[in-house]
Amino acid sequence: MSFELDTRLRQLRNELDDHSRVARHLGLDFERPIKSLGDGYPENAIALVGKITERILKQLWRHYNVPGDPGGKSLNELIKGAQPHIRSGAVLDALRDIQRLRNRSTHDGYEIADEDGLTAVRRLLDVLAWFSSTGSGILSGDIPKLAPDVAAKAEFLAGLYVTLGFKPVKRFELSRNTVYQLFFRERGLRSEYVELLLSKNVDDVVQVLNTTGGQLLQTKLPKLTRFLILEENGIQEAPGPLGDDCRVLTYDRFMDAFIDLERYLADVIGTYPELVATDRLTLSGDLLTTDEHTGEQRVSQVGAADELLDEVATSGGNLLIVGRSGSGKTTLLKQLVARSATTEQRRYRFYFDMSLKRRDEEFREFVTRMLAPYMEVEYSYVFEVFHYFARSGSVLVALDAVDEAVPLMTQAGFLDLFAELAQVLTAESAVITSSRVSFLEDSPQVRRLLDGTALVSEKLVQQLHAQGVNPLQVPRFSALRLHDAVAVASPLEMRLAGEVGHAHHELPHLTELAWTHIARVTATAGMERTFASLVTYFGSAFLRGHTTFTFIDLVNHLGIDLFEGGRLTYEALRLRGLFRLVGPSTVAFIHSAYQELLAAEYLRDPGNRETALESGTPPRLTEQVREFLHRRSHEAPPAPDEEYVLPAGVYLVGPSHHLMLRRIERPLRFDRFPVTVARYNRFLEAIRQDGSRQWDHSDQPPEVSHEPWQERLRIQNYFTDSAYENYPAVCISYWSAYAFARYEGKRLPTSLEWEAAARGTDGRLFPWGDDIDLEIVSCADSWSGRTLITYEAWREELDRGRLAQAMPGSVDAHPGNVSPYGLREMAGNVWEITGTTLDHRDEVVICGGSYDNPYRAVQASSKGLARRYGRSNVIGFRCVEEV
Numbered sequence: 067m068s069f070e071l072d073t074r075l076r077q078l079r080n081e082l083d084d085h086s087r088v089a090r091h092l093g094l095d096f097e098r099p100i101k102s103l104g105d106g107y108p109e110n111a112i113a114l115v116g117k118i119t120e121r122i123l124k125q126l127w128r129h130y131n132v133p134g135d136p137g138g139k140s141l142n143e144l145i146k147g148a149q150p151h152i153r154s155g156a157v158l159d160a161l162r163d164i165q166r167l168r169n170r171s172t173h174d175g176y177e178i179a180d181e182d183g184l185t186a187v188r189r190l191l192d193v194l195a196w197f198s199s200t201g202s203g204i205l206s207g208d209i210p211k212l213a214p215d216v217a218a219k220a221e222f223l224a225g226l227y228v229t230l231g232f233k234p235v236k237r238f239e240l241s242r243n244t245v246y247q248l249f250f251r252e253r254g255l256r257s258e259y260v261e262l263l264l265s266k267n268v269d270d271v272v273q274v275l276n277t278t279g280g281q282l283l284q285t286k287l288p289k290l291t292r293f294l295i296l297e298e299n300g301i302q303e304a305p306g307p308l309g310d311d312c313r314v315l316t317y318d319r320f321m322d323a324f325i326d327l328e329r330y331l332a333d334v335i336g337t338y339p340e341l342v343a344t345d346r347l348t349l350s351g352d353l354l355t356t357d358e359h360t361g362e363q364r365v366s367q368v369g370a371a372d373e374l375l376d377e378v379a380t381s382g383g384n385l386l387i388v389g390r391s392g393s394g395k396t397t398l399l400k401q402l403v404a405r406s407a408t409t410e411q412r413r414y415r416f417y418f419d420m421s422l423k424r425r426d427e428e429f430r431e432f433v434t435r436m437l438a439p440y441m442e443v444e445y446s447y448v449f450e451v452f453h454y455f456a457r458s459g460s461v462l463v464a465l466d467a468v469d470e471a472v473p474l475m476t477q478a479g480f481l482d483l484f485a486e487l488a489q490v491l492t493a494e495s496a497v498i499t500s501s502r503v504s505f506l507e508d509s510p511q512v513r514r515l516l517d518g519t520a521l522v523s524e525k526l527v528q529q530l531h532a533q534g535v536n537p538l539q540v541p542r543f544s545a546l547r548l549h550d551a552v553a554v555a556s557p558l559e560m561r562l563a564g565e566v567g568h569a570h571h572e573l574p575h576l577t578e579l580a581w582t583h584i585a586r587v588t589a590t591a592g593m594e595r596t597f598a599s600l601v602t603y604f605g606s607a608f609l610r611g612h613t614t615f616t617f618i619d620l621v622n623h624l625g626i627d628l629f630e631g632g633r634l635t636y637e638a639l640r641l642r643g644l645f646r647l648v649g650p651s652t653v654a655f656i657h658s659a660y661q662e663l664l665a666a667e668y669l670r671d672p673g674n675r676e677t678a679l680e681s682g683t684p685p686r687l688t689e690q691v692r693e694f695l696h697r698r699s700h701e702a703p704p705a706p707d708e709e710y711v712l713p714a715g716v717y718l719v720g721p722s723h724h725l726m727l728r729r730i731e732r733p734l735r736f737d738r739f740p741v742t743v744a745r746y747n748r749f750l751e752a753i754r755q756d757g758s759r760q761w762d763h764s765d766q767p768p769e770v771s772h773e774p775w776q777e778r779l780r781i782q783n784y785f786t787d788s789a790y791e792n793y794p795a796v797c798i799s800y801w802s803a804y805a806f807a808r809y810e811g812k813r814l815p816t817s818l819e820w821e822a823a824a825r826g827t828d829g830r831l832f833p834w835g836d837d838i839d840l841e842i843v844s845c846a847d848s849w850s851g852r853t854l855i856t857y858e859a860w861r862e863e864l865d866r867g868r869l870a871q872a873m874p875g876s877v878d879a880h881p882g883n884v885s886p887y888g889l890r891e892m893a894g895n896v897w898e899i900t901g902t903t904l905d906h907r908d909e910v911v912i913c914g915g916s917y918d919n920p921y922r923a924v925q926a927s928s929k930g931l932a933r934r935y936g937r938s939n940v941i942g943f944r945c946v947e948e949v
Contacts, residue, residue, distance in 0.1 A: 071180060075100055078187050085194045091207035092125060094118050099187055108183030109171040115186040116141055116168040119161065122193065122205060123148045129204050130493070141165050150493040153225055153457045155450065160192040199234045200224040213242050213266065219317055220245045220264055222458060223295070227260060229454045230447055235259075243270045264295045264317070271296070295320055321414050321460070323442065324451060327406075330440040334417045335404050338646040338656050339397060339561065349394045349557075351387075351548040374546055375402050378498060379462050380411045384491055387500040389548030391659045391690045392558025392576055395500040399464040402498070406462070412496060414455070415462040421470035421658060422648055425611050429486045452490075459494030469501040470658055473611065475687055476724045503689060503723050558657060565643075577697035580663050584644060591640035599624060605668025608661045609678050609685035614654045659690060666694035672827075675716035679727040687725035692718060692829040696836055699828035709888045711735050711949055717822040718829030721927045725829070728818055736815065736823050737944040739877040739890050740898060741806065743785055746774075746795035749806045761808040763801055765905075767935070772802040775937040780873055792876045794896045794942035800910040800934040803899045803943040812945035814901035817911040817929060819946065824893070824914070824926035826886030831925050833885035833892045838921065842882035843894040844875050847921040860920040872917045874939065885926075894924040896942035899932070908934050916940035 082089075082096040089096050096118070102110040123144035127136040130151040136144060145161050152158055167186045170176045197205045200221045210217045224234060224247060232249035239245050243266035251258050265271045271294065292312040315322060349371040371387075375398060378385045387395050399417060406415040416437070423432040434448045441448050455461040465487065472479045480503075491497055555563070555573045562568075562579040566586060573579065588597055603623045607613070617634040630638040636647045644660055645653040655661045668674050669691070678685045695718065704711065712734045720726040750772065753761075758772055774785050774797040784790050784797075798806075807813050815823070824833045832843075840848045846863065847854050849872040854860040863869055877891050884890050892898075897912040904910070909931045915924030918940060932941060 071184075072104070074184060075104055078184070078191070081191050082187075082194075085191075085198060085206075087206040087208065088122075088194060088198070092121055092205065094121060099183070099190075103180065103183045103187070106180075108180050109178040111183035112167050112171040112178065112186045115164055115190050118190060119164050119193070120144055123161075125205060126151060141168065150491070153454060153492065153494075154196050154229065155453050155457075155489070156229070157193055157196045160189040163189045164193075196225075196228060199228045201237060210239060211242055212239055212245055216243055216245060216264065216266055219295075220247065222460065223247065223262055223264065223320070224249075225458070226451070226454060229450050230443065232258075232260060240274050241270055243267065244274055259290045261290060261292045262295060263293070266297050268296060293320070293323070318413055321455070325414065325437075325442065326440045327414060330416075331404060331406065333440075334400060337419075339400075339557075349398065349548055351389075351546045353544055353546050371398055371546060371548060372401060375498065376405075378544070379415075379496060382459055382494065382496045383544060384495060384497045385499070386545045387498065387548065388545060389500075389502065390556065391502055391662075392556040392657065393548045394557040395502075395548070396466050397557055399466050399498065399500060402462070403464055412460070412462040414460065415464065416452070416456075417464045417466065419466050421467040421613060422654070423471040425473050429483075429489065456490035456495055456497065457492045459492070459496055462496045462498065463490060465497065465499040467501070467658070468499045469503055469688070470613070474684060480723065558659065575697060576659065577663065577694055580659055581698070584660060584663070587641055587643040590643075593628070593640060596624065596627075601664050601667050602674075604655075604661050605664040605666075606674070606678070608665040608691075609668070609687070610681070610683070611686045613658070613661060614648055614652050616649075617651045617653075620653075659694075662688060662690045663694045663698075665691050666698055669695055669718070670699055672715055675718075675727055675827075676729075679716050679729060685727060687718065687720075687727070689722040689725070692722070692725055693836065696828040696830045704887055710738050712819060712823045712887055712946075715827065717825065717827060719818060719821045719825065719927065721925075728822070730819060730822055733949040734815065734819060734823075734946045735949050736887065736889050736946050737812075738888060740794040740896065740942045740944045741803075742791060742877055743793050743795050744791035745810075746798070746806060747785060747791075749809050752809060753805075758805050758809075761805040763804045766801045766805075770799065770801045770935070772798075772805060774798060778937060778939065780939050792878065794874050794877055794891075796874060796896060796939050796942050797937040798899075798941070798943065799937050800899055800903070800932070804901075806943075807945040810945060812947040814899060814943065815946040817900040817902040817913055820892075820898065820900050820913045821926055821929075823887055823889055824885050828886075830886075831927075833889070833926055834882055839882065840921065842880045843921070843924060844880070844917045845894040845915065845921050845924045846872065846918050848894075849917065854920045864918070869918050874917060874942070893926065894919070896940055897930060897932070897938075899941060899943040903934065904931070907931075910934050912941055 079097070079100050082100070085096070088094065099111040099114040099118070102108070102114060120141055123141070124136040124139075126132075126148040127139075127144065130148070132147045132151070134147070136147065139147065142165060145158075145165060149158060152161075164186055167182055167189075171178050171182070194205070201210065201217070201224055202221055203209055212220065224237075227249045228234070230251070232251040234247065235250045236248040237246070245264050247262045247264070249260045249262075263271065265274075290311070294312055294314045295317050296314070297317055313323065321327070350369060351371045351374065352368050353374050371394075375385070375387075379402060387398065389395050396419075403415040403417040406413050418433065418436055420432075422436075423429070427435075430449045433452055434445065437452055438445055438448050441451065443451050452461075456463050468483065468487070469475075469480070472483050487497075487499070556576070559573050559576050559579055562576070562583050563573050566579060566582045568574070568579065568582075585597075588594060588600065593600075607615075617629070617639075620628050620639075621634070626632050628640055629635070630640060634651065636642060636645075636653065639645065639653070642653075644655060646656045648654045669678065712730060714730050714733050716727050716729050718725060719728050753772055762770075774795070776782070776797075778797050779785075781787075781790070784793070785795075803814060830836055834842065840853070846860055846869055849869055850863050854863060874896050877895070879895075880891060883893055885892055892914055894915050895917055896914075897916045898914050900911050900913055902911040910933075912930045912932050913928060914926075915928045919928075932938065
């Protein structure tokens with residue numbers, strides 16, 4: 067063993083000896099990993115450190131009553147279970163390092179060096195040091211004589227200074243209500259000391275000082291910072307013995323030493339939108355919570371949104387607010403943060419506009435950039451302090467417009483961002499996020515908002531596990547779904563109505579209001595001639611994920627005339643009525659809806675859709691862009707000779723959280739209706755005479771029959787009774803649908819072609835548009851006679867047999883269920899088989915939803931999977947031919 071290694075081992079042994087109380091209490095042998103390193107077996111040392119870490123985590127697991135038995139859990143599972151109860155990011159990093167080192171040491175092919183073993187022991191010491199430094203008795207079994215609330219406060223304060231790189235030097239429990247702590251750190255050549263005297267009341271402090279003559283605190287240390295921290299603000303300045311350099315604070319205002327809250331709140335409140343009085347903003351919503359045992363999501367409360375948010379701010383917990391664009395989410399969050407000045411519960415509240423997070427910027431960097439101007443700590447510690455405050459539940463964190471910070475509008479994109487935000491989520495935290503779409507959804511992708519099952523989905527679980535986040539604890543997430551009553555104008559619509567001078571009692575849609583405002587500001591600025599350039603620049607910029615603009619950007623792309631007198635200032639910006647200042651020389655639209663509207667207008671042009679598709683990166687397409695595109699488009703009905711023809715071109719497709727542009731290469735003529743029983747019977751007659759080999763798929767199994775599956779038919783005479791001739795052919799396999807299409811000289815449409823034909827070029831939700839109309843569609847809601855808002859409501863209807871009478875209907879029963887190209891019954895009634903297959907799974911994609919699906923699952927983007935051999939009463943098909 068080298069002299070250097072021996073020296074380092076002795077140092078580690080001495081440091082481990084400092085934690086002998088932990089060793090005794092938990093029955094651990096800290097000597098064994100040191101001995102293994104000395105004997106030249108670093109892999110054994112790492113294994114022993116892993117075992118010790120498991121024992122520590124089991125102690126935490128039991129202390130915090132984490133659900134489940136930790137006995138048989140792996141190290142990875144133990145870390146995830148304890149993670150929501152660990153406030154320190156440094157401790158979490160140390161635990162993950164130990165896990166990585168143990169994983170490496172147990173796999174062949176990795177050479178384990180002495181340095182790896184030393185690192186494992188060092189990381190174990192980091193874990194132990196945190197708990198001993200903060201005065202926590204969880205691992206040592208020490209029971210402080212302090213009152214529980216005083217002990218908790220002392221632990222929080224110690225953790226804060228350890229986070230800032232200090233080490234505890236002294237700690238005295240002077241009485242049940244008073245504790246003294248001294249911390250030290252070296253900053254280059256400078257030594258810094260911090261003294262804290264924490265007490266429950268003034269009388270106790272005075273008595274302690276009189277007893278000691280104040281000598282306890284007169285340490286005469288260099289660079290000394292002194293605090294007297296009280297629960298009650300009984301004195302305004304330090305008693306004589308403490309000296310004039312001692313700062314007196316109440317515990318609930320101790321963070322004033324770290325953040326200029328008054329200036330921070332003023333700046334937050336001063337940003338757009340201007341806060342309106344609470345009595346002018348009446349928003350209501352449903353508070354949904356997930357049952358821990360069943361995983362089902364239930365509406366637990368209905369009421370005023372601001373009151374429901376105040377409950378979260380008081381009691382803690384993490385919350386997702388979901389509401390349509392302009393529904394007041396930002397105003398609610400800013401009001402919640404502004405109320406911190408008058409509240410005793412989580413007085414310190416941070417608001418982050420996530421739309422200002424740069425695409426290549428990590429959450430850590432974004433938070434640091436936003437908070438650094440207000441924090442009284444070194445720049446490198448800004449996020450660490452915020453992280454500690456948030457994970458300890460000492461502050462409320464409002465993360466607004468999370469959906470606008472997602473680099474790629476996919477479920478994976480949302481979950482990647484969420485996993486990054488999860489750094490600040492714990493069992494104690496109070497983090498409120500807002501989004502126009504639910505990214506914690508576990509349902510067919512067409513269900514919007516929170517109309518899914520449990521908030522914690524399998525996809526979310528897998529994603530969070532991959533990111534090292536514990537899905538069992540992270541979403542102690544409730545959800546507040548703001549009511550979306552069509553008759554009630556949103557706050558944004560009311561604000562725009564005031565801008566354009568429109569009466570509040572009859573407001574047009576947000577699309578018209580925003581468009582009128584943009585046009586009016588442009589005209590007032592005398593820039594009508596550049597309007598097309600504005601659409602092109604800002605619309606295409608949004609699709610590229612570019613939502614903030616420097617003054618130089620604006621000049622380079624739109625010309626110097628955009629600024630009065632050529633002065634590059636916000637005051638000189640001719641279009642400032644549309645923009646807000648987000649940096650010294652950077653602006654963004656006052657609401658994301660403005661730029662999304664310009665993006666939608668840009669996409670109305672077929673050539674621009676081609677350009678966006680060919681740009682090389684997936685365009686950023688939001689649900690609001692899609693809605694604006696539909697509202698701004700006025701698709702003319704096809705000419706008689708072009709009826710039922712899907713033109714070639716680029717179409718907007720996909721569910722609301724994963725919208726895409728896709729090209730249809732050549733025009734196709736669709737069947738106007740799904741294939742009926744009468745048409746299919748003619749096919750059966752043909753194959754009974756001549757066989758079907760000439761039309762069969764080359765991969766069709768030899769045992770396949772094209773006869774409907776008689777035993778499965780809910781109506782036994784469905785194919786023989788003339789009453790059902792105009793009903794869709796069902797209980798037909800993919801192989802039979804393929805053969806039938808070839809029999810008629812056609813083919814099955816791909817799922818992309820089918821969706822484009824159902825939606826048209828404006829990306830509408832349903833074949834007829836965006837409006838909900840139960841009279842023109844056969845689905846579970848129309849059979850039930852009531853709207854089935856949540857997944858649970860639909861399951862309950864199904865389980866209780868209320869949909870027992872539901873069945874396919876005539877293909878021409880609903881004249882209003884028609885697509886832009888004249889195609890009928892594409893939503894509901896029966897799913898339709900497409901030509902898109904997953905050969906490796908022996909499955910085929912089906913589209914459109916059926917009579918027993920809830921309304922939100924029969925949108926034009928609805929897709930499912932069926933076995934190619936399978937046959938069902940809810941699945942039919944239609945055909946296409948190339949023009």
